[in-house]
Amino acid sequence: MxxxxxxKKKGIDPLKDLTLAKLKVGYLVDYDMRTWEVTxxxxxxxxxxxxxxxxxxxxxxxxxxxxxxxxDEIEWCLTKKVSIEAIDPALPEIIIKHEDPPKEIIYNxxxxxxxSTGAGYFLKDGKGLGEEFIRWDYLDETxxxxxxxxxxxxxxxxxxxxxMVEEYQFTNILPRE
Amino acid sequence: xxxxxxxxxxVGQAEAHSLIDKFEDPIxxxxxxxxxxxxxxxxxxxxxxxxxxxxxxxxxxxxxxxxRAADYERKAMLLLEKAKKGEIEMAEAERLATEAxxxxxxAADKAKSLTEQAIAQQKMVEKLQANxxxxxxQLSQHENELITLKARAKTAxxxxxxxxxxxxxxxxxxxxxxxxxxxxxxxxxxLAQAYGEIAAVDVSVDKEIDEAINKGAPSISxxxxxxxxxxxxxxx
Numbered sequence: 001m002x003x004x005x006x007x008k009k010k011g012i013d014p015l016k017d018l019t020l021a022k023l024k025v026g027y028l029v030d031y032d033m034r035t036w037e038v039t040x041x042x043x044x045x046x047x048x049x050x051x052x053x054x055x056x057x058x059x060x061x062x063x064x065x066x067x068x069x070x071x072d073e074i075e076w077c078l079t080k081k082v083s084i085e086a087i088d089p090a091l092p093e094i095i096i097k098h099e100d101p102p103k104e105i106i107y108n109x110x111x112x113x114x115x116s117t118g119a120g121y122f123l124k125d126g127k128g129l130g131e132e133f134i135r136w137d138y139l140d141e142t143x144x145x146x147x148x149x150x151x152x153x154x155x156x157x158x159x160x161x162x163x164m165v166e167e168y169q170f171t172n173i174l175p176r177e
Numbered sequence: 178x179x180x181x182x183x184x185x186x187x188v189g190q191a192e193a194h195s196l197i198d199k200f201e202d203p204i205x206x207x208x209x210x211x212x213x214x215x216x217x218x219x220x221x222x223x224x225x226x227x228x229x230x231x232x233x234x235x236x237x238x239x240x241x242x243x244x245r246a247a248d249y250e251r252k253a254m255l256l257l258e259k260a261k262k263g264e265i266e267m268a269e270a271e272r273l274a275t276e277a278x279x280x281x282x283x284a285a286d287k288a289k290s291l292t293e294q295a296i297a298q299q300k301m302v303e304k305l306q307a308n309x310x311x312x313x314x315q316l317s318q319h320e321n322e323l324i325t326l327k328a329r330a331k332t333a334x335x336x337x338x339x340x341x342x343x344x345x346x347x348x349x350x351x352x353x354x355x356x357x358x359x360x361x362x363x364x365x366x367x368l369a370q371a372y373g374e375i376a377a378v379d380v381s382v383d384k385e386i387d388e389a390i391n392k393g394a395p396s397i398s399x400x401x402x403x404x405x406x407x408x409x410x411x412x413x
Binding site (some may be wrong): 013 | 216218225227229230233237240306317320
């Protein structure tokens, strides 16, 4: 009982705790010569104890999504939302008809190949039971550029384009209370 | 008189310092110093984040107002064009266009003011950032120094222990005791030798006396002594 009252609030170590994996809503981080504010945090439950994390970053009117996936090693992916029609106007129809998008996509004159597909649950703010969705991930020939297509429900689609990034590209993480 | 008190005070002060020195652990003190510095850095980082967030918000608002100003100007032009095409009356179009231009100017003024504030805030950010960088570098340096100091303190403690042990052995007199024992044994040996020599001298004197007495006396053999005894007993 007393421990509860006297328990010291553990502060963050400004040299060790300000890392990308420990980003919190409200934090600021510099990327690509701009400062981004963390405005959201979500989790994806892929089943079997497999999770990935996502932080929503905003700078001015731009919004990006930073996703951390942990397989054999930690991978970071930074994307921005685009309309699925911007990738291919026929995509929704194809997915509804074949229950899958094509194995290859051409976007902005570049060819992307389907890398993985999976169904999971989206946990807004990292909490709750989650909302079910299906995702298809594509990579270009260099393995750096990414497209992801998501299906929510029967006819609701979302798409995002971006690239694989490295942790060192993100600097000056600033905490906020 | 005052001099005596001053001296007494100095002595007391020196003793107090000496006592405190005994309780001071340089490593623990340095660790505490680093903890304090980290706390300072954390609050500076939080302040920097706040200032930066304000700067971002101001820049965004400035940008929004610039866009709004441009939008009002576009609308004013659109009104005049419509009036020119006869889609609306020129007087009405001009009235609305004038209103739009007023709103454009308001938005432009606001954008200008917000931009100025954002620039001032940016300068503050740069200043704070410099402080943060300095603190971070100091902290890293101190943490590295602490690692080295910890290793040095461990070595010093071990050396101190060994040296103390060595000095204790010497001063406790183990070595001098061994020396003393050695000396005592040597003395005993010398004494034993002296007694031996004295004993040897005594033996030779007795021997000389006996020899002188027995000189010239016939030597009796064992058989003769047996015969003599038998004779004494009347057995022969």
